[in-house]
Amino acid sequence: MKSPKDEIIPSSSTYDVNGVVEEEIKLTVPTKIIFKQIKDDPHLIKKVVNGWYKRQELTIYFDTSDRYLLKQRLALRLRKGESDSYILGLKGFGSTENGVAKRLEWEQRLTNPPNNFYSGLHYSDIVPGLVKDRLDGLIVNIDRTSDFSFLPLLESDIKRETCLLDLGGGTRVEIALDWGVVRANGRNVEIGEIEVEKISGSSEVIELFARDIAKRYSLKLSEHSKFSLGLSLY
Numbered sequence: 001m002k003s004p005k006d007e008i009i010p011s012s013s014t015y016d017v018n019g020v021v022e023e024e025i026k027l028t029v030p031t032k033i034i035f036k037q038i039k040d041d042p043h044l045i046k047k048v049v050n051g052w053y054k055r056q057e058l059t060i061y062f063d064t065s066d067r068y069l070l071k072q073r074l075a076l077r078l079r080k081g082e083s084d085s086y087i088l089g090l091k092g093f094g095s096t097e098n099g100v101a102k103r104l105e106w107e108q109r110l111t112n113p114p115n116n117f118y119s120g121l122h123y124s125d126i127v128p129g130l131v132k133d134r135l136d137g138l139i140v141n142i143d144r145t146s147d148f149s150f151l152p153l154l155e156s157d158i159k160r161e162t163c164l165l166d167l168g169g170g171t172r173v174e175i176a177l178d179w180g181v182v183r184a185n186g187r188n189v190e191i192g193e194i195e196v197e198k199i200s201g202s203s204e205v206i207e208l209f210a211r212d213i214a215k216r217y218s219l220k221l222s223e224h225s226k227f228s229l230g231l232s233l234y
Contacts (some may be wrong), residue, residue: 019141025210026222029192049164062150120149154184154230184233
């Protein structure tokens with residue numbers, strides 16, 4: 001079953017060049033108690049490659065005033081991690097089928113982020129990189145100058161714990177435990193979820209692994225991204 005908000009990859013092949021296909025499964029988590037149970041799960045502990053890593057992530061999603069990126073089924077986001085690290089990402093809406101989300105993604109580190117996210121992301125201040133290359137194509141298509149800003153659309157503020165797991169046979173995933181809030185249009189929604197993202201190996205093995213976790217902890221597959229939840233607040 002496909003989510004109507006997540007079923008279209010960017011239509012122009014211009015945006016497919018050098019894009020990475022992100023593949024992940026999201027599980028909706030009703031209570032943070034489950035996170036501790038997951039971390040203490042002996043089935044997972046023996047698969048751990050490295051320890052759990054905690055961080056706070058603030059992510060702002062941007063668009064033009066006339067929502068041009070949204071119309072092109074694209075999401076532009078700036079994510080602030082620890083130590084003032086900033087990752088700029090451009091993501092296609094992709095597809096979600098049976099809980100498995102696949103979407104094109106371009107990312108680059110932003111070395112000169114704005115002092116205030118909420119004032120917008122000035123196009124001419126974005127340094128060269130994969131995201132800037134994709135945006136350059138968009139700017140040409142919509143006949144804009146270099147003197148405009150992408151405006152804040154919505155945000156997520158998440159406490160995240162991640163760990164790399166080895167599922168065997170060359171298959172590895174990053175599992176992320178997320179709890180926080182998505183804000184947009186003066187409203188907010190709390191979110192708790194587990195993300196299982198493919199790093200390497202078999203997609204089938206990863207899907208079976210995620211479904212096993214869902215079954216043992218009575219979790220539901222999620223068809224919606226944080227971005228689509230934010231849009232629902234409009």
